Amino acid sequence: MAATSILAETEPSDAPFAQNLRAHLDRNGFVVIPSTLTPTELAALRTASAEITQQAREGKWPYVRTLFKQFPPWPSDASNGIWGVQHLLHPRIPSPEIFAKSYFSDTITVPITAILDCEENDLVMELYNLLVRPDKDFALRWHRDDIGPQASSQEELERLKEPAWHAQWNLALYDDKSLVVVPGSHKRARTEKERTADPYAHDLPGMKIVELKAGDLVFYDNNILHRGVYDSNIERMTLHGSVGHIEGNKARARNVLQHGVGQWVDKCDFSKLPERLRSRAEGMRQRLFQMGKSSGVVGFSQDD
Ligand SMILES: O=C(O)CCC(=O)C(=O)O
Numbered sequence: 132m133a134a135t136s137i138l139a140e141t142e143p144s145d146a147p148f149a150q151n152l153r154a155h156l157d158r159n160g161f162v163v164i165p166s167t168l169t170p171t172e173l174a175a176l177r178t179a180s181a182e183i184t185q186q187a188r189e190g191k192w193p194y195v196r197t198l199f200k201q202f203p204p205w206p207s208d209a210s211n212g213i214w215g216v217q218h219l220l221h222p223r224i225p226s227p228e229i230f231a232k233s234y235f236s237d238t239i240t241v242p243i244t245a246i247l248d249c250e251e252n253d254l255v256m257e258l259y260n261l262l263v264r265p266d267k268d269f270a271l272r273w274h275r276d277d278i279g280p281q282a283s284s285q286e287e288l289e290r291l292k293e294p295a296w297h298a299q300w301n302l303a304l305y306d307d308k309s310l311v312v313v314p315g316s317h318k319r320a321r322t323e324k325e326r327t328a329d330p331y332a333h334d335l336p337g338m339k340i341v342e343l344k345a346g347d348l349v350f351y352d353n354n355i356l357h358r359g360v361y362d363s364n365i366e367r368m369t370l371h372g373s374v375g376h377i378e379g380n381k382a383r384a385r386n387v388l389q390h391g392v393g394q395w396v397d398k399c400d401f402s403k404l405p406e407r408l409r410s411r412a413e414g415m416r417q418r419l420f421q422m423g424k425s426s427g428v429v430g431f432s433q434d435d
Contacts, residue, residue, distance in 0.1 A: 149245035152350075156246060160317035160355035161341060167238045167302065168346040176233060177304050179226035180216075180368040184263050186225070187216045194218040194391070196260075201271050212266025214361060218391065219259040219370070222398040231404055233302070234259045234372060235412045238348070243298045246350060247376045255375035255422060256396070256415040257297060257387045262309070262359075264367040270360045272330035275317075276353035280330075284320035291318060291354055296379030299353045302370040303343035309359050309367060310341040310349070316356035325356060333360075343369075377418055384422035393423060 155162035168176070186192040193207035196215030200206075205217075219230040233239070234256075244251055274280070276299075278290045301310060313325070313335055328335055335356075341349055351357070353373075361367065375383055388396070396419060401412040 149248075152242055152245045153248065156350055156352065159314040161312055161314070161349055161351035163341070163343065164242060164348045164350075165344065166346050167348045172233075173304060173346055175229050176370070177368065179229040180261055180263075180304055180370075182225050183216055183219070184261065184368065187213055187263075188266070192216065192224075194221065196262075198265055198267055198269055201274075213263065214265040214269055215263060215371070216261040218395075219261060220256070220392075220399055221395055222400060223395075227400065228403045230259060231399070231401055231412060232408060233370065235401075235404065235408045235415065239300065239302075239372070240374070240411065242348075242350060243374050246298045247296075249376055251411060252414060253377045254411075254415050255297075255377055255379065255384070255418045256412070257373040257375045257383075257419070258392065259370070259372040262301070262367060262369045262371045264365060265361045265363050268361065268363050270331055271358045273325070273328070273332065273335065273356055273358045275356060278354055287320040291320075295352060295354075297353075297373050297375040297383060298350055299373040300348055300350045300371070301341075301343065302348045302372075303345055304368040304370065305345050305366045307343045307367055307369050308340050309361050309369070310343075310351075311338055311358050311360060312341060312351065313338050313356040317352035317354050321356065331358075374415070375419075375422075377422070379422075381422055381425065384419060387419065388423040392419075396420065 152162055183192060187195050187209060190209045194217035195205060195207065195209050195213045196217065197205045197209060198212040198214060218224070220227070220234060224230060240251060240254060243254065247253070278287055282290065301307070314337065316325075325335060343349060375387070396416060399416065401409050401416070404412055
């Protein structure tokens with residue numbers, strides 16, 4: 132099953148592009164922008180991702196998603212295998228400019244200002260991670276990122292009506308068929324069938340495999356009903372990020388910072404980025420910092 136792709140005939144700076152993007156995302160809960168990387172960008176991102184993935188598998192990078200655990204926190208011991216690498220904007224990552232250039236690029240931020248219907252100066256730095264081929268076959272159960280399975284239908288509906296205040300994406304560096312979604316489920320409570328289904332069901336009614344080619348970018352509502360199905364024999368390197376909006380609730384900034392980002396966000400060196408990206412990056416980092424401070428984050432360190 133192919134993924135829904137937005138109309139390719141509009142340019143990212145067009146008003147129709149923004150409207151199409153928002154309309155697709157609003158209707159389906161996900162939207163694919165095809166071929167967003169040049170061959171040179173793709174090659175550079177693959178090389179940098181392969182390097183950090185190898186370090187992570189060898190236990191030399193402690194920020195990992197470990198098997199067989201779906202949700203954070205993950206231990207730093209990678210000896211049972213990993214399915215993700217965390218903190219690509221960390222100041223100690225090898226090739227920091229490659230990942231920062233990608234996170235703060237027009238490729239990512241232009242669609243996000245369209246999705247959030249905002250200005251660049253409203254954007255807030257959040258998370259940048261890498262989802263990788265697991266060392267052993269692994270799957271995530273059906274879930275919404277921010278609403279637990281115990282929620283009643285009424286609770287689900289109330290939560291789903293709240294504005295998202297952030298955008299989340301996957302950018303595939305290799306062809307990727309791991310993400311499975313139920314289109315439209317970001318706007319409704321689960322059906323009885325979905326509530327009672329096997330959490331690892333392969334055949335939920337209406338489900339769609341999001342098929343990405345290398346370089347394709349998908350934005351998705353993180354409260355769409357979705358899962359990940361991973362094959363240890365198929366290469367996967369998919370950048371997985373989120374960017375927030377300044378009006379977002381402070382709990383989100385707190386959440387981002389308590390993921391450990393608060394320990395190093397002030398030490399990121401964006402000075403080698405091209406001027407326009409550097410100023411965007413500094414602004415987005417500063418807004419995260421301010422939101423974290425005003426929400427009284429515990430363990431948010433500027434000095435060590
Ligand atoms: O692997 C994916 O693309 C989905 C990941 C996911 O659902 C999650 O991190 O909650």
